[in-house]
Amino acid sequence: MRADPGLDDAERGSAALEFIVVGLLMLVPLVYLIVALGLVQEQSLGAEAGARHLARAVSTATGVEDARDRADRVLAAVKDEYGLDDVDLALTCTPAGVACPSAGATLVVTVRTTVALPLVPPVLGLERIAVVPVEAIAAHRVSRFWGGE
Numbered sequence: 001m002r003a004d005p006g007l008d009d010a011e012r013g014s015a016a017l018e019f020i021v022v023g024l025l026m027l028v029p030l031v032y033l034i035v036a037l038g039l040v041q042e043q044s045l046g047a048e049a050g051a052r053h054l055a056r057a058v059s060t061a062t063g064v065e066d067a068r069d070r071a072d073r074v075l076a077a078v079k080d081e082y083g084l085d086d087v088d089l090a091l092t093c094t095p096a097g098v099a100c101p102s103a104g105a106t107l108v109v110t111v112r113t114t115v116a117l118p119l120v121p122p123v124l125g126l127e128r129i130a131v132v133p134v135e136a137i138a139a140h141r142v143s144r145f146w147g148g149e
Helices: 015-061 064-082
Strands: 089-094 105-118 131-141
Touching: 015 064, 015 089, 015 105, 015 131
Parallel strands: none
Antiparallel strands: 089 105, 105 131
16 A cells, blocks of 8 residues: 655655755865865975985085075975965074084984964955964984084
């Protein structure tokens, strides 16, 4: 025995509409999250590569001018490769009190940058608030043949 087809006409076709609406409500934030995490990952890889390569380039240099030239070339290459825009760079040496860099010291390079979240409008300063800070630190022992003054 068949049920009367006129009883459930109000519910007919709504499953497809519900699937589309719920699918969009779930899909849009998921795609945004994937894009944002991809940007943060790219910048964090760039900061880490920059810190590591800068520490190695400066610590194996033969003098101050050589170290400065190497650091400029490495930083420019890393910025270009990973799309880093605003980079803060800090170099310190341990033990404390020694000239930086000096033979036998440990050079610590810190690279800081920020990642702007996508699609944030420049309204009410939201573009300054919606950033993710990224920091990478690398240490490398300075060559005993360092020739800096």
